[in-house]
Amino acid sequence: MVKAIDVLPVFEKGEIELGRIPKFLYDRHLQDEIRAGELTPQDAMTMLKVMLIIRHFEDTIVKMKAGKFSPREGFKFIGATHLSIGQEAVAVGAMSAITRHDYITSTHRGHGHSIAKGFFALLEMSDEELRSFINDVGGRGVQTPGATCSCCGNSRATLLQQAIEVHIYRTFAELFGKEDGYCRGRGGGMHIADFHVGHLGANAIVGGSSAIATGAAISIDKQGQKKVVLCLLGDGALNNGVVLESLNMACMSQFKRGTPVVYIIENNQYGMTGQAIGEVTGLDYLARRAAGFNLKNMNAEVVCGMDALAVRDAVKRAKGKALSGEGPVLLECVTYRYMGHSLSDDGTKYRSPEEVAAWKAQDAIERFKQELIDAGVASAEQIASLEREVETLVREASIKAAAAEDPDPKTIYEGLWADTSSENLPESYRSVHYNADKVRRFPRNKDGEILYRNAVFEALMEEMIRDKRVVLFGEDVAAYGGAFQVTHGLYDIFGEERVYNTAISEAAIVGSALGMAMTGLRPVAEIMYIDFILQAMDQVGNQVAKTRYMFAGKPKAPMVIRTTVGGGKGYAGQHSQSLEAVVTQFPGIKVVAPSTAYDVKGLLKTAIRDDNPVLFIEHQLLYTEKGRVPEEEYTIPFGQAVIRREGTDITIVAYSYMARVAERAAEILAGQGISVELVDPRTLVPLDIDTIVNSVKKTGRAMVLSQAPKTGCFGEHIAYEIQNRALAHLKAPVEVVAAHEVPPPMARTLEEEHTPSPEKVARVALRMLGR
Structure with missing residues (x-):
């Protein structure tokens, strides 16, 4: 089919317009938002509470690593410590602007994202959903050991408080590698996820989740769902190839309804130690990159990432655009991490004290506290009381998480494979x-x-x-x-x-x-x-x-x-x-x-x-x-090898095109009175090693073919398994006939020499048989 657009040779003189990208447009205050009905006083207090939880949560990690606090005698905290202290406004502003059904992807610096996404999702849950959440695996850590859940019949406020305690407990439990963690200790702090609230996972690979978020947005669109994806990325990620590929994919013109994804760049100024502006890019604002992906500059905007209200406003508007078919959207939130890249980096080798102090003077939490006071929502004493409440919540959650059970080593394989399929299709x-x-x-x-x-x-x-x-x-x-x-x-x-x-x-x-x-x-x-x-x-x-x-x-x-x-x-x-x-x-x-x-x-x-x-x-x-190939419906189970040819003298194991080479070699050998049994594994993972080994036990000899060079090829793995399981039955060493240890050459003569041929296979078989 010929393309709808003819690409013609047009060489008209002119200029390419890249358009304008707005920056720091937000100029309202909390009292304006309340007056406009965008937020209630309770909403505002909730935003502060979540920011305080994130700050105290990560401060607890700092104290544990420094030896200033131990949640349990003899407890040693191991694992990654990439903290977002200073960046709380981005997490809370963004998560307060979406629903529990919207998706997010996160980063290695994602504790705040996870805490905020879960917290705001709990607020949307029904009482029954809250009870279910409390009674889930995490509830065991919140109850007194041996006690049963007492949430039935509790008030909404009590249920919500219990659920929040469970949420923070399970977050700590994951960081501590405990069975009650959100990922049962398999992921830890850099890989935390909570799928029942749309958190598709934090990612320790910089930029690694960008394509996942893009795919999720395409999925939403194709299923006709009214959802949006927030893809949270650091400034370092915007220099990564997969991120640029993903932005382009999201902007493809063929997606006529737009792609409902909002890419949020948390520009905390450093991608470990590399400075985003002035060193590792040629830009003043990373949002400029958006001009390279569509004619609308991806509706890009630069936002003050130290102002939770500004972030909330930008994300809310971006979500509206994404849902109305104007996506994708790119937001650059300019913020700062007070700590180093991790707690093994104190940040002093590449940042001046003056720079850090200047950013701390713009602290998002202190700014928001003042907004609450100025709007008459809370007094300084009420805010101090809330902070003491949060400090107690976080401290107790860490103590309970440290005392929780470690995963049983016997469960190490649990979760690797799904044992389901779509065979019984609704x-x-x-x-x-x-x-x-x-x-x-x-x-x-x-x-x-x-x-x-x-x-x-x-x-x-x-x-x-x-x-x-x-x-x-x-x-x-x-x-x-x-x-x-x-x-x-x-x-x-x-x-x-x-x-x-x-x-x-x-x-x-x-x-x-x-x-x-x-x-x-x-x-x-x-x-x-x-x-x-x-x-x-x-x-x-x-x-x-x-x-x-x-x-x-x-x-x-x-x-x-x-x-x-x-x-x-x-x-x-x-x-x-x-x-x-x-x-x-x-x-x-x-x-x-x-x-x-x-x-x-x-x-x-x-x-x-x-x-x-x-x-x-x-x-x-x-x-x-x-x-x-039958015309009627059929499927073939994985993990079932097939014997293509029965024989008694030697077993040849080969898959894909090498199975054809083996069949031709078997014909050559048959002409010399040698009986070949040919086993085709068909699937490598899972591998039906039993069929292979049983054949070798019958013939006493085994050869494995590989189109790849021998070193590290899958044929070597098969050969190892044969030798390990059938050694007593072998009449000769197992042979791996593979390609030469050079890249595949182009010349016909060299390529023919490079790859196993029927003649070469036959020669090796004859040698194994002493012929």
Whole structure:
């Protein structure tokens, strides 16, 4: 399909207008907000209370690290200490402007975000919801040991106070690595999340959550939900590639309803020690970056991050724009961290005392206290009383959290995998709209065969018809049909709502898929070549693979990353690698590598229905090979190897295209009277090692093939497992026949030498048999 816009050679003289970005426009006071009905006096007192909780919470960490306070005799606090003291106005201003149903993503400096998001969400909960929250796992730490919950029948005010105590307790418990923590001690302070209030997780990778937030916003839009995502980032993140990819993705013109995401840059002036303005960028305000992403400058604005009212006003207006189709929005909140990057950094080596003092003179909490007094909302004595109340709340919560139970080491694997799928699909998800006239069914030949490539298409089409939550995106996958024409025709069937192109942004592709998966969609993201996945390794390894476990098994991430392996076509070192072993190093992501048309269809359908992330590897040299594929519905379970050929003399283990190489080698060896048993694992994670080992016990010899170089390849792992489990049955050492230890070369003669061939496999087998 020809593009709607013709890109013509227009070279008219003129200037490019970048527009203006407003800064520090807010000029009202608390009494103005109350008079206008934007806030009640109680709302204002609540905002101060949350800021005080955050300040005292983090002050407690400072005192513990300095040895000035111990919540329990002998207690030693370990873990990260990235504090946001001085930045409380951003957290409280932003969270007070959204609802419990809106999403946020946070940073390694995110205690305040989490405390504020949870606190304001509790205010919205019904009495029954508060009771449920109190009686959840965190409630055990608030009750006297051995006591039962006494919240039933309590007043609203009492319920709310108990819930707040639980909230602060569970936050401390997570920092202390306790079972009652929000993430059961799996994440700690840099990875805290609370999914029941829309907190999709703090992230220790600078900028790492930007693509997740973008994906969540796309998910909201595609599901027709009236929500918004706040993506909180530090100033250092705005220099990170995945953030820039994510901003571009959110601004894509094809998203005609806009993307409901607000990126909040907490510019605390330093990205560890690198100064945002004057050193590591060429800018005076980071909001200028917005001019590079759309013609509206992303509705960007610079806000005083030391004024909670200013932040609240800006976020409220930004949310309104995002919900009305004018998103995305970028806000730069200019603020300051009083402490160093962490408590191992006192901040004195790169900041003058005068600079720190100047910012402390603008302290957000002291400013807000004065606003309350000036507006007649509270007296100095009432504010002091509130502060004493907060200090007691925080102190007691820390004491109870320090005494809480540690996780049982026997539970170390809990939360890694979801044991569910969409196999039993609710009827509401089946009501999908698509163009039935464009549905393609590929005719089988007399043997019931179709191309491997067409089997992939059928799997995608059938699952998209079956489940309206399945969306497909990646580079050139829409009308063009992808680099290998695998997805050609899906755009015609499902349209741009469910099949769309992205920019060349592998990190944003993968990360946005995770954000979609965590918020209700089942995305299938394509990375054109597995070589390009190196552009997205943080998103694959630190985000996709870790999210479920790090957040205590609470989120599901039903997503598929489709990619291809090349080789054999003279494309050389950056388009011909087999990098599956890189991904198998990350617990939490399944890896599939089918070698036949039958398998690729059945396994892809299983992958799409799985509630865990899956890396699905297709081989380019298999796309034009035919295989028998039934027309009726079928799926193939993960973790079940198949014996392609039975034999008695030697076992060859091979997957993906190497299984084809092994079959040809087996034919060569058969001509010399040697019987080969060929085992195709089909899935690498999970790996059916039992079928492999049982075959080796029968034949007494084992060879594993790999298209990757031997050092560190997945074949070495299989070989280790064989030797570990079948050593007594081996008549010869296990052999790994792999590529040479050089990058894939381009020249035909060199590439043929580089990759295992049937002839080479046969020669090694003969040597193993003493022939």
